[in-house]
Amino acid sequence: MNSHMMEVPLLISSLIKYADRYHGDTEIVTRTVEGDIHRYNYSEAHERSKKLANALVKIGVVRGDRIATLAWNTHRHLEIYYGVSGSGAICHTVNPRLFREQIIYIMNHAKDNCLFFDLTFLPIVEKLLPDLPLVEHFVLMTDKAHMPVSQIPNLLCYEQLIESDSGNFVWPEFPEKTDSSLCYTSGTTGNPKGVMYQHRTTILHSYAAAMPDALNLSARDVILPVVPMFHANAWGLPYAAALTGAKLVLPGAGMDGASLFELFENEKVTLSAGVPTIWMGLVSHLKDNKLKFSTLKRTVIGGSAVPPAMTRSFEEDYQVEVLHAWGMTEMSPLGTVSIMKHKHLSLSKDKQLAIKDKQGRPIYGVDMKIVDDQGRELPWDGKAFGELLVRGPWILNSYYRDGDEKTLKPDHNGLEWFPTGDVATIDPDGFMQITDRSKDVIKTGGEWISSIDLENTAVSHPDIAEAAVIAVYHPKWDERPLLIAVKKQEATLSKEDIINFFAGKVAKWWIPDDVVFVSELPHTATGKLQKNKLREEFANYKLPTA
Ligand code: AMP
Numbered sequence: 001m002n003s004h005m006m007e008v009p010l011l012i013s014s015l016i017k018y019a020d021r022y023h024g025d026t027e028i029v030t031r032t033v034e035g036d037i038h039r040y041n042y043s044e045a046h047e048r049s050k051k052l053a054n055a056l057v058k059i060g061v062v063r064g065d066r067i068a069t070l071a072w073n074t075h076r077h078l079e080i081y082y083g084v085s086g087s088g089a090i091c092h093t094v095n096p097r098l099f100r101e102q103i104i105y106i107m108n109h110a111k112d113n114c115l116f117f118d119l120t121f122l123p124i125v126e127k128l129l130p131d132l133p134l135v136e137h138f139v140l141m142t143d144k145a146h147m148p149v150s151q152i153p154n155l156l157c158y159e160q161l162i163e164s165d166s167g168n169f170v171w172p173e174f175p176e177k178t179d180s181s182l183c184y185t186s187g188t189t190g191n192p193k194g195v196m197y198q199h200r201t202t203i204l205h206s207y208a209a210a211m212p213d214a215l216n217l218s219a220r221d222v223i224l225p226v227v228p229m230f231h232a233n234a235w236g237l238p239y240a241a242a243l244t245g246a247k248l249v250l251p252g253a254g255m256d257g258a259s260l261f262e263l264f265e266n267e268k269v270t271l272s273a274g275v276p277t278i279w280m281g282l283v284s285h286l287k288d289n290k291l292k293f294s295t296l297k298r299t300v301i302g303g304s305a306v307p308p309a310m311t312r313s314f315e316e317d318y319q320v321e322v323l324h325a326w327g328m329t330e331m332s333p334l335g336t337v338s339i340m341k342h343k344h345l346s347l348s349k350d351k352q353l354a355i356k357d358k359q360g361r362p363i364y365g366v367d368m369k370i371v372d373d374q375g376r377e378l379p380w381d382g383k384a385f386g387e388l389l390v391r392g393p394w395i396l397n398s399y400y401r402d403g404d405e406k407t408l409k410p411d412h413n414g415l416e417w418f419p420t421g422d423v424a425t426i427d428p429d430g431f432m433q434i435t436d437r438s439k440d441v442i443k444t445g446g447e448w449i450s451s452i453d454l455e456n457t458a459v460s461h462p463d464i465a466e467a468a469v470i471a472v473y474h475p476k477w478d479e480r481p482l483l484i485a486v487k488k489q490e491a492t493l494s495k496e497d498i499i500n501f502f503a504g505k506v507a508k509w510w511i512p513d514d515v516v517f518v519s520e521l522p523h524t525a526t527g528k529l530q531k532n533k534l535r536e537e538f539a540n541y542k543l544p545t546a
Contacts, residue, residue: 010203012180013086013171015242020046023219023245029267030075031252031259033118034146038075042242045078050169051162052083058165059137059156061114063088063174066182068112068135070096070103070121073229073250076141076158080116081229081238085180085199086171092182093230096121097525098192104131106184106192109401116141116158119148120253126151176200182400183232185329186525194400195329197233201394204365205332206239208394213339214363215271215300215323219245222267222295226251226260226274227303231526232333235273235300235325246271257285268295275303275527276310280466283313296320300337302327304528305434305452307459308357315353326359326434328420330396335368336360336432357456358433359424366392368432370424375411382427385435385448389417423448440531442471442481449481449510451531457505458483461498463491468521468529469512472541480543483512484534486521493517513545 008014019026024043032038061067067084069091071077084091092110094103103124107115114137117125125138129152138152143159180199184192210217215237217223223246225237233239241248249267251260260282263269279301286292299314302325314320327333338360344352362368370378370386378384389409395418398407408416423436435441435450442449451469458467466486471479487493495515502511516538522530 009173009176010200011086011171011173011176012082012199012202012239015203015206015239016042016046016049016082016086017171019242019245026219026245026247028075028078028248028250029263030073030250031254031263032074033072033120033252034142040075042245045075045082047167048075048162049079049082049086050167050171051165052079053087053169053171054165054167055161056083056087056089056114059114059161061087061089063172064179065089065114066092066110066112067114067116068092068094068107068110069230070094070115070117070125071141071229072118072120072252073225073234074118074141074252075250076116077229078238078248078250079162081181081233085202087169088172088174088178090179090182090196093233094184095186095228095230095525096124098186100124100128102186102192104128106194107132108134109191110182110184110194113137114139118142118253119146122148122150176203181233183230183329185232193402195396196400197332197394201332202233202236202239203243205236205334205394206243208363208365209236209240209334210244211363214334214337215240215273215325216298217241217244217246217271221246221271222249222269223247224249224251224260224263224267224269224272226255226272226278228526231303232327232329235302235327235333237273255281257282261285261291264293264296270295271298271300272296273300273302276301276306277304277523277527279310279314283310286318293318293320298323300325302359303526305359305456306357307456308353309456309460311353311356315356322356324356324358324360326432330418330420331366331390331392332394334363335366335390336362338431341429355431358427358431360432361430362432365394366390368426369417370426375409380426380428380430382425382431382433385423385425385450387438388420388422388424388432388434390420391415391417423450437531440470442469443479444471444474444477444481444509447509451481453506454481454483454502454510454512457502458485458498461493461501463488463493464498466521468531468534470531470534470538472538472543474513474543474546476546480545481510481512482538482541482543483515484521484538485515485517486519487517513543514541516541 019042186192225234324338454469474480522533
């Protein structure tokens with residue numbers, strides 16, 4: 001067919017080219033792993049990404065090769081995002097917090113042939129060495145002065161690797177459906193699974209993420225992604241920042257409340273993003289030191305349900321707007337954001353906050369529905385809950401190199417949907433609320449109890465720092481909820497106090513049968529509660545009601 005419009009492929013290199021040409025002097029600031037503050041701009045980032053692309057060619061990297069990273073959010077990691085994908089290879093961000101066996105599995109499954117890593121991870125990489133036979137080049141992301149003595153043969157130094165190369169590199173043009181980057185997602189059981197993004201899906205997702213009713217990004221923003229670049233590409237922010245020309249602030253390994261707060265203030269950060277656990281540390285640092293943000297306007301919180309108490313604290317104590325977002329690695333990752341519609345603006349603050357407790361409405365490009373066990377669509381009444389299915393142009397079709405396993409589910413009209421494994425309600429305005437992961441739901445006497453609701457209620461108690469609710473066996477009801485909670489320091493709360501606290505806040509039959517206080521709860525490598533660990537630990541727990 002004769003097209004009357006230009007055919008310009010949607011490629012990742014176009015993002016950094018655009019940022020260089022139209023926002024060249026906009027800053028990118030990094031707290032480096034070596035400890036100092038590094039400051040440059042989009043033009044210099046582009047130049048260095050091209051130098052890296054040249055260096056990759058020299059060491060023999062070809063299109064389609066998988067280049068792994070074990071790295072924090074830094075300017076060098078950003079250059080790898082652009083240099084690797086821009087030249088047609090695949091940027092595979094590996095989560096360094098995974099167990100050793102999982103890292104080995106992931107890197108061998110992906111057949112990574114280069115590994116770029118930060119100084120922090122040198123001891124891990126040295127131990128992994130015998131189990132990574134396919135990796136031909138190891139590159140330490142530092143300068144000559146910081147190169148350590150290491151047992152890794154032919155260890156390359158990032159700065160030396162790119163310094164000898166010219167910034168004269170012409171980004172190649174190839175079809176937009178070329179693979180660009182790879183991220184493994186670890187379910188609670190089985191091996192991690194690879195999600196392979198394309199140039200096209202990455203650009204479409206970046207457009208959508210930047211929209212006012214999504215993350216609302218612009219050239220007036222200063223973005224600090226706390227969410228790691230190894231967690232679903234820092235939710236797409238390194239791409240969306242270039243697409244909008246926003247200033248980027250990268251926190252390196254300094255994820256504690258004090259280091260983050262210093263960067264927020266010094267760099268005049270307007271928007272940040274991260275999982276709830278990371279904000280707990282930051283908010284308690286602010287409270288303990290009686291500090292306030294002076295420039296932060298919005299924060300994206302997702303990855304796990306945002307406890308309502310956290311939203312209220314951000315909005316009421318700190319005047320920071322919470323953007324409660326939901327998504328998955330399989331969705332690039334953004335699916336929904338909880339942002340008001342015009343008709344909600346006249347509601348009371350309390351009612352508006354209650355809307356923000358929901359995971360939100362889909363951004364354009366994502367379609368969703370909830371279904372019952374037979375795949376029949378359930379009503380959008382905010383009450384009926386069922387499995388959440390999604391479809392859209394940046395949502396996974398099948399896992400990377402996963403054989404013929406069928407991931408999508410066809411509906412009665414022949415449309416294919418991705419089953420999220422989440423259980424949710426949808427209200428008449430299209431706001432979705434996760435009630436549970438399908439495997440976390442508590443099934444009691446044939447009815448379902450939302451563990452997330454119970455956890456949110458528990459953490460709204462002023463003496464509770466964190467809470468998890470799991471199902472434990474009950475001879476009469478099959479399963480009943482057990483609350484496992486961490487008390488705030490110096491709190492003198494009893495089991496009875498917290499049980500009584502639930503009265504009037506949830507249905508009577510939802511109230512946990514028992515409470516166990518622990519000093520900490522287990523988390524996954526991306527900061528989510530690791531309920532499978534708790535289920536193992538409390539597998540034989542005998543409830544007082546049993
Ligand atoms: P991941 O791919 O590791 O980001 O995990 C995706 C899963 O995290 C989703 O399927 C949800 O179960 C959970 N999740 C992400 N965002 C939220 C949220 N805002 N509220 C509740 N669960 C969430």
